[in-house]
Amino acid sequence: ETGVTQTPRHLVMGMTNKKSLKCEQHLGHNAMYWYKQSAKKPLELMFVYNFKEQTENNSVPSRFSPECPNSSHLFLHLHTLQPEDSALYLCASSQAYKRGSYNEQFFGPGTRLTVL
Amino acid sequence: GESVGLHLPTLSVQEGDNSIINCAYSNSASDYFIWYKQESGKGPQFIIDIRSNMDKRQGQRVTVLLNKTVKHLSLQIAATQPGDSAVYFCAEKNGTSYGKLTFGQGTILTVHP
Numbered sequence: 338e339t340g341v342t343q344t345p346r347h348l349v350m351g352m353t354n355k356k357s358l359k360c361e362q363h364l365g366h367n368a369m370y371w372y373k374q375s376a377k378k379p380l381e382l383m384f385v386y387n388f389k390e391q392t393e394n395n396s397v398p399s400r401f402s403p404e405c406p407n408s409s410h411l412f413l414h415l416h417t418l419q420p421e422d423s424a425l426y427l428c429a430s431s432q433a434y435k436r437g438s439y440n441e442q443f444f445g446p447g448t449r450l451t452v453l
Numbered sequence: 454g455e456s457v458g459l460h461l462p463t464l465s466v467q468e469g470d471n472s473i474i475n476c477a478y479s480n481s482a483s484d485y486f487i488w489y490k491q492e493s494g495k496g497p498q499f500i501i502d503i504r505s506n507m508d509k510r511q512g513q514r515v516t517v518l519l520n521k522t523v524k525h526l527s528l529q530i531a532a533t534q535p536g537d538s539a540v541y542f543c544a545e546k547n548g549t550s551y552g553k554l555t556f557g558q559g560t561i562l563t564v565h566p
Contacts, residue, residue: 339496339498379556379559380497380544380556381556387552393550427496431552439484439485439502440552441502442552444496444497446494446495
């Protein structure tokens with residue numbers, strides 16, 4: 338295993354529901370990420386947190402709301418989603434970033450989300 | 454209109470053959486290039502990376518080649534094994550960003566015993 342866990346692994350929700358995805362990393366990292374992987378597009382970065390501060394929001398609709406309470410946990414709160422939001426949502430973590438540097442990202446297994 | 458999924462390039466090889474997976478990138482400002490492997494039901498797994506000031510880097514059974522002139526990246530896998538069957542993604546990192554990776558569409562590698 339990679340040291341990054343995600344729950345739930347599968348989620349089915351209606352368009353009016355509110356749900357949250359959880360990610361936890363056990364690697365001592367300080368940067369965490371949310372990605373969306375759908376059948377229609379390549380893997381897309383959604384959000385980046387570096388030392389609990391959001392450093393990237395890749396033009397994600399406001400119906401997706403991230404939360405990073407500490408360096409080990411990352412949440413993605415979902416509300417009033419659309420069927421086209423159905424996808425695999427992947428969390429990743431890495432050592433903290435400085436501009437211009439690269440640190441390997443470790444991915445969790447993902448949450449398979451279906452919006453009815 | 455009806456939405457369609459990505460049609461990923463596919464590569465089928467026999468066990469023991471060498472595999473070459475190609476990727477074109479677009480951003481001249483990218484400073485790192487990374488290859489990931491994704492097996493069914495799992496998240497992407499790091500294979501190897503290369504900095505933009507290099508043109509070749511070797512790992513265990515894998516070699517990454519970078520041609521900045523034509524913005525081309527390749528992953529060579531030596532003595533391919535059935536366990537190498539997966540989707541392979543290239544990714545590029547913008548030199549000015551905090552870890553923002555842009556992924557390619559992926560290539561499906563199937564290794565036949």
